[in-house]
Amino acid sequence: MTSPADLSLVDGEPADDQLSDDERLFDELIANEQRIEPRDWMPDAYRKTLIRQISQHAHSEIIGMQPEGNWITRAPSLKRKAILMAKVQDEAGHGLYLYSAAQTLGITRDEMMDQLISGKAKYSSIFNYPTPTWADMGAIGWLVDGAAICNQVPLCRASYGPYGRAMVRVCKEESFHQRQGFEILLSLMQGTDEQKQMAQDAVNRWYWPSLAMFGPPDDQSPNSAQSMKWKIKRFTNDELRQRFVGMLVPQAEILGVTLPDPDLRVDEETGQYVIGEIDWDEFFEVLRGNGPCNAERLERRRTAHEDGAWVREAAAEYARKQASKTKAAA
């Protein structure tokens, strides 16, 4: 007969009496919904997963400034410029909180930046699509920030303290971003026929990529199961995607836009929305670096990094002088 301890070995996990005190404490904290903090012991794989997810998230915020940054000088009024500039600055702030959260796990900012500009690191697929019209600013706010909120509200309860706490403020700001996008689309939908068409075209462009943003379907998501056990992720990619579509449908009705999915319907038995087929080939191509704007986004990031070298040098020199003044005064 197989004892429960043997069964857990079959599962690939050590039996309880083989766990070290550190491992047992870690498991207890997770089971009791308590937070893991930077100085706590944690399994190597947990640390690596967090560094992977948090750094990718930070890179997404930083690269995500580009599609909208493209419109700051061309926004249709001073008010729209000011709002867009504030939004893009918020994304920079989110990137910085997230880089700081990742640094608490033992990776340096320089290492993360090298991974990004060398093209080794992933960042969200969504930021590799172009923004040809002003209506794209509305569609990004409504759909991309909307998807980001759906994905990130559960991350406020992530088991790693610095990540969960960073997410609280990020979500508050994303919620403002989503409303400003909705309001841009609403204004356009109350305008001329051309403006209405421009809004609908932008929704058509961003709808499917925003659904893909939640990540591959659950049966092709290698990281989900373990991340959910560790309570980093609280829902699977498909669960969140489903929730997002349920949120969009009534909002699309208010806007008067059509979601470009002829197969979208409610399943009568489950009451859940059933969506058409997402183009996963396109998604994986974007991840391989072959999306419409991957090369341009990385090139711009590289140039910005090189152009910013003198700022980093000046800041380091300032810090050095301050430190020597403090030392001399002591």
Ligand code: FAQ
């Ligand atoms: N793009 O096993 P899973 C924003 C990768 S911030 C690129 O399911 P996981 C704010 C994934 O990394 C948007 N790669 O992975 C804003 C993994 O590759 P790896 C970013 C993707 O980690 C708005 C592989 O596929 N948000 O929008 C994508 O369990 C407007 C297998 O996937 C976050 O990062 C993708 N879409 O779940 C800014 C949220 N999806 O690393 C400016 C935090 C998957 O094994 C303007 N992250 N991959 O080589 C997460 O919640 C998770 O990491 C997921 C992926 C859900 C993204």
